[in-house]
Amino acid sequence: MVLLPRILIFFLISLLVPLPGHFESREASADETPLPLLPGLEEAVEFWKLVFTRHGSSELIFHDAQEPMKIYKVLQVGENDPPRRLIEEEQGKILREYDLGRDEKRVRVQRGIKERFASGLRTSRKYLEQMQRIFLEEGLPTDLAYLPLVESSFDVHARSRAGALGIWQFMPSTGKKFLRISSAVDERRDPVESTRAAARFLKQNYEIFGNWPLAITAYNHGREGILRAITEVGSKDLMEIIRRYQSPSFGFASKSFYAEFLAALEVARRSEEFFPALDYHPPFPLEEIEVKRPVAIAALLKPTDIPRSEFLEWNPALNPNIRDIPTGYRVKVPAEKLELFLAAYQRVVEPSSVRAKALPVREGAVSWTRHRVAPGETLSQIAKNYQLSVEEIQQANGLASAHLIAAGRQLKIPRR
Structure with a gap:
């Protein structure tokens, strides 16, 4: 070609x-x-269902590359990759037994992945x-x-x-x-x-x-x-x-x-x-806080008593060896930890603005919520409901016009 x-x-x-x-x-x-x-x-779909649900990682499935549900042999092996020589020997036996000629590519090998x-x-x-x-x-x-x-x-x-x-x-x-x-x-x-x-x-x-x-x-x-x-x-x-x-x-x-x-x-x-006995992980929705300037992870976590390992689990995008969260990164935190993190962030970034009993308006960090536009709803109405300006919502969503907004659209709403 x-x-x-x-x-x-x-x-x-x-x-x-x-x-x-x-x-x-x-x-x-x-x-x-x-x-x-x-x-x-249909046959290919049925084959992959077997790979996903019936055969584990210790099994090698020798099957026909053109007709995948034609399974010639299932070989029990260890968890490690078997020697190439062993696979070639098994392929040779199958080619001879089923009179398939010498085309080794006709017999494909697939490891099960049930687990x-x-x-x-x-x-x-x-x-x-x-x-x-x-x-x-x-x-x-x-x-x-x-x-x-x-x-x-x-x-x-x-x-x-x-x-x-x-x-x-x-x-x-x-x-x-x-x-x-x-x-x-x-x-x-x-x-x-x-x-x-x-x-x-x-x-x-x-x-x-x-x-x-x-x-x-x-x-x-x-x-x-x-x-x-x-x-x-x-x-x-x-x-x-x-x-x-x-x-x-x-x-x-x-x-x-x-x-x-x-x-x-x-x-x-x-x-x-x-998988009737599978223990499913519960949903784990996360809120976002956009960092407006670099902040030390240790300084952020110390007042929250949250282990660094747990924080990194919420934020796998971060290099685990870095000290500072870079500007513009959206920190992911569970909803129940949002206020705690916002307070810690402000104490680190703007300590002079923090009073003893009350948390001031969130100037340094931005969290987000979502709003679905209802039929007939205008951007000015949405802005008024969230106590924001039309320009703030336009900027958050990249909207060139305040008049062209489709019903059903999801808007990002900054919460400060």
Whole structure:
């Protein structure tokens, strides 16, 4: 296959992306469009359900790469990776026994991940409600919030060999387009910030490709790779691309990524059936305080009696070795700790303004709440209700006009 020049790739993207002003109709269809089980993917979905729910990490599944539910053998091994020689010997035996010729790629090996998937389900409940709200605010299917079950099993510290990090497994190059990444802060590890980034990224994918099967596959395989596939095959039908597109980089993992996601989604929806004894983590919603100037973590935590380890668990984006929280970082704290942290922040940043018995107006730190715009509601009415100026709400939400505001939109409301 001849690879497309980079300039042609960007030209194709420009043709596929809708013009400004057309996004609203596309967004509406995104909200209505289901995540369909495409004809021909049923077997792949059933295979991944077995991997997620029946086979543990000590089991290797030898299966047909073209017909994944054709399982030739399940081999019991230890937790460590078995020698490559052992796998090749087993593949050779299967090729001979089933008269498959010498094509070793025909017999694929998959380790079971039942324990890891169950752990991901348990942890997902901690963040899921907040994540689904983010997708809802972007006008996207809320079921997309389950994609980290496939990417990372909701492990905020998950890191791939290639350098992808966090529950959404952003590579540094992509992450920097949406998130703050520095020696002090890496928001790829923050489940809230990285979900906001993933929602924007998936929204762009949907705008480019026009359907969720391709948009989700592109999350794994890359936009340019899917554009090459569309150009070569002449279709934006995922099943056509799976059947006809030939590329060394478009292997089993990319071809089955959408099916893997659908399987994870089904198991999550029926989790009590597949994992009846699982002890789920309770929801853990967090409030945000935007730091307006650097503040020492130790000085902030000392008056609160909150262990540093607990604070870092709330804020996994922070480098655990830093002393100061950098300017602009949004500190995450549980709702019940919000006032305590605001008081501690002000005592550190503006000690002269703190009186003995009363906490003054929050000048140095900003926390946020959310407001959904009701039909007919104006920005001036909202500002009056929250005792803010129209300009403050405009600035917090990047609104160029105070008159163009859609019903149903979620606004960030600063609380000082």
